Amino acid sequence: METKKNDYMNIPADRFEPAVRDEKIFDKKFESKPIGYFKDAMIRFAKNKSSLVAAFIIAILLLFAIIVPFFSKYSVDAKSKENDSAYSQVLPKSTLFAWAGWDGCKKDKKTQGGYDYLNSIGQEVYTLNDEGERVANEDAMAIKKVYGSFIDELTGEKFYNVYVDSYAKVGFMFKDLSEAEYKALQAYQNETGIQVMYPIPATYKTNFSAVSSANVWYKLANEVETSTGEAAEHDEDGNPIYEANYRTKENKNAADYDSIRISDEPEADGKWAVYAVKNQSGYKVRVLYSEYYYYERYVESGNVKGFYPYHLFGTNQFGQDIFVCLASGARLSFILAFSVSAINFIIGIAYGSIEGYYGGAIDLILERVSDILSSVPFVVVATLFNLHLADRVGPLVSLLFAFVLTGWTGIAYRVRTQFYRFKGSEYVLAARTLGASDSRLIFRHILPNSLGTIITATILIIPGVIFSESMLSYLNIIDLQTSGMTSIGTMLSGGNALLSTYPHIIFFPALFIALLEISFNLFGNGLRDAFNPSLRGADE
Numbered sequence: 001m002e003t004k005k006n007d008y009m010n011i012p013a014d015r016f017e018p019a020v021r022d023e024k025i026f027d028k029k030f031e032s033k034p035i036g037y038f039k040d041a042m043i044r045f046a047k048n049k050s051s052l053v054a055a056f057i058i059a060i061l062l063l064f065a066i067i068v069p070f071f072s073k074y075s076v077d078a079k080s081k082e083n084d085s086a087y088s089q090v091l092p093k094s095t096l097f098a099w100a101g102w103d104g105c106k107k108d109k110k111t112q113g114g115y116d117y118l119n120s121i122g123q124e125v126y127t128l129n130d131e132g133e134r135v136a137n138e139d140a141m142a143i144k145k146v147y148g149s150f151i152d153e154l155t156g157e158k159f160y161n162v163y164v165d166s167y168a169k170v171g172f173m174f175k176d177l178s179e180a181e182y183k184a185l186q187a188y189q190n191e192t193g194i195q196v197m198y199p200i201p202a203t204y205k206t207n208f209s210a211v212s213s214a215n216v217w218y219k220l221a222n223e224v225e226t227s228t229g230e231a232a233e234h235d236e237d238g239n240p241i242y243e244a245n246y247r248t249k250e251n252k253n254a255a256d257y258d259s260i261r262i263s264d265e266p267e268a269d270g271k272w273a274v275y276a277v278k279n280q281s282g283y284k285v286r287v288l289y290s291e292y293y294y295y296e297r298y299v300e301s302g303n304v305k306g307f308y309p310y311h312l313f314g315t316n317q318f319g320q321d322i323f324v325c326l327a328s329g330a331r332l333s334f335i336l337a338f339s340v341s342a343i344n345f346i347i348g349i350a351y352g353s354i355e356g357y358y359g360g361a362i363d364l365i366l367e368r369v370s371d372i373l374s375s376v377p378f379v380v381v382a383t384l385f386n387l388h389l390a391d392r393v394g395p396l397v398s399l400l401f402a403f404v405l406t407g408w409t410g411i412a413y414r415v416r417t418q419f420y421r422f423k424g425s426e427y428v429l430a431a432r433t434l435g436a437s438d439s440r441l442i443f444r445h446i447l448p449n450s451l452g453t454i455i456t457a458t459i460l461i462i463p464g465v466i467f468s469e470s471m472l473s474y475l476n477i478i479d480l481q482t483s484g485m486t487s488i489g490t491m492l493s494g495g496n497a498l499l500s501t502y503p504h505i506i507f508f509p510a511l512f513i514a515l516l517e518i519s520f521n522l523f524g525n526g527l528r529d530a531f532n533p534s535l536r537g538a539d540e
Contacts, residue, residue, distance in 0.1 A: 045530035048525075050522050050526070051526020054522035054526070055519075058523060061330065061515065061516055064330065065331040065334055068327035069331060072323065074324045084319050085318065086293075087293075088317055089314070089316065089498070089502050091104045091504060092314040092322075103165075104166050105163050108161075108163075108164050110159065111158070111159060112234075114160075118169060121143075121168060121171035122136070122137065123136075124244075124262060140168055140288065141168060144163045144164070144165055146162050147163070148160075149238060170289050170290065171214070171289065172198060172217070173292075174287075175286075176281045178281065179283065181282070182282060184299070185259075188295055188298070190259055195262065196287050196292055198262065198286050198287070199217070199246035199265050199286070200276075201214075201216060201217040201247065202246060218231055244265065246274070248274065254274050255275070255276035255277060255283050257274075257276055290309065293309055294307065313326065316495065316505050317502075322504070326509055326512060329488040329490070330512060333470070333487060337463075337466050337469075340400060340403040340407055344407045344461060345411060347408040347412070348414075348415060349412075352411065352415025352418075353447065354366065355367060355419070356420050359420075374409040374410075378402070378468065379477070381402045382399060382402040382468075382477060382478065385401055386478050389401065399469065399480075407461065410461075411457055411458060414450075414457050415447075418450030418453060421450075428445050428446060452528075452530075453531065455531065456528045463516060469488075470489035470492060473488070474489045488509045488513060491506070491509040
């Protein structure tokens with residue numbers, strides 16, 4: 001039914017009530033506080049969960065790079081005493097995650113001779129229980145598990161599937177000690193009750209260079225072909241029966257030994273096994289290397305503490321701890337990336353501000369200069385700088401110059417674009433009318449409105465620099481490896497040849513790069529959305 005205007009004319013006046021009686025109406029005070037540009041951006045950024053996770057990962061990686069080199073007991077320098085080539089290419093080992101296979105061991109397939117050799121390592125090492133019975137020292141055993149054996153159908157050769165400890169398989173080694181070092185080692189054994197020196201095998205006779213391994217301490221099937229390490233006898237299951245073959249004959253080269261002995265060493269003609277032989281430098285001894293490693297660090301630390309070899313991420317081909325090398329390489333990459341980003345930020349803002357604010361002929365000339373620089377391939381620039389400048393200022397500084405030479409052009413372009421966008425705005429024209437100077441208009445009115453885009457672009461330079469440095473190092477265009485410095489790219493390059501046999505050497509640097517690149521991309525996307533002026537005040 002259509003309502004007509006005249007229908008309301010007959011409504012009684014007492015049916016109407018004023019909305020407010022005897023009250024003055026004022027504008028109400030805002031209860032909420034005003035939100036600034038950056039606070040509003042941070043509120044929007046906090047709502048982006050993927051960017052928050054990425055920021056957290058970046059913070060963890062940054063703390064890792066800063067803290068680890070200070071507190072690690074290992075060093076980046078391959079020649080330092082902390083790094084031992086005997087433990088090169090050992091696998092990652094973690095007490096906490098040993099149940100998941102992070103125990104420094106790996107599955108392997110061995111021939112009979114290889115199985116005999118590895119299985120013999122640790123057989124001499126044991127402890128005595130409360131009843132005085134001999135108990136095997138599991139930590140010294142190279143083979144932790146035997147999964148079975150099989151006969152190759154083509155060759156008829158027997159193979160064993162075993163689980164080998166990459167640390168324990170180092171086993172025994174020969175060391176040259178001075179007289180003082182030899183006596184000190186005996187005193188350490190007597191003081192601690194820890195056996196470090198073991199009898200010298202008879203297969204060595206008087207020529208220590210005749211056999212390469214100190215782990216061949218038992219009688220061999222053929223004493224001439226000692227490189228196979230094959231035991232003389234095997235039981236019905238194919239397991240070796242070890243028979244000690246220590247040197248017991250005294251001669252002019254045998255050294256006096258008055259320290260602890262293993263209880264089952266053989267005795268012949270009233271002469272105990274020989275533990276050391278005199279040579280030109282002092283004494284040649286045979287040591288259980290894990291205990292000798294601990295002893296060396298025990299002495300170096302002033303008899304306060306020693307430590308056994310233990311590498312969370314394993315070691316590389318030089319015996320360097322990958323965990324501390326990765327942290328040091330990441331620190332170098334972060335320092336380089338932050339330095340490049342800061343320098344490019346300053347140059348890009350100054351250059352782009354002049355272009356965008358003044359325009360005209362100035363903009364035309366400056367833009368052609370930046371076009372020329374940005375068209376030069378970065379790889380060519382880095383290579384030329386490395387060839388002609390690295391010898392004078394060092395490879396790191398030359399690489400920094402290469403990044404700075406062309407890296408600022410992207411930021412300058414973004415600043416120029418933002419200036420063209422905002423310099424014609426009403427508030428800029430009003431400020432100019434009131435007599436504001438050019439510098440005030442640039443730095444107080446136009447530039448602050450452009451910071452969101454500029455900051456995002458600057459932050460995204462960081463992963464680009466790290467990736468480029470890694471690529472150049474990986475391709476051997478630059479070499480940042482020195483006695484006290486390494487880089488992630490250098491680690492990737494060094495582990496490339498060992499990818500099939502020791503993938504852990506390249507896995508952890510590659511994982512670090514992948515996490516860093518993905519995190520920075522997500523973080524940059526979050527910043528871009530947060531600083532987007534069109535989303536200011538939006539409730540997402």
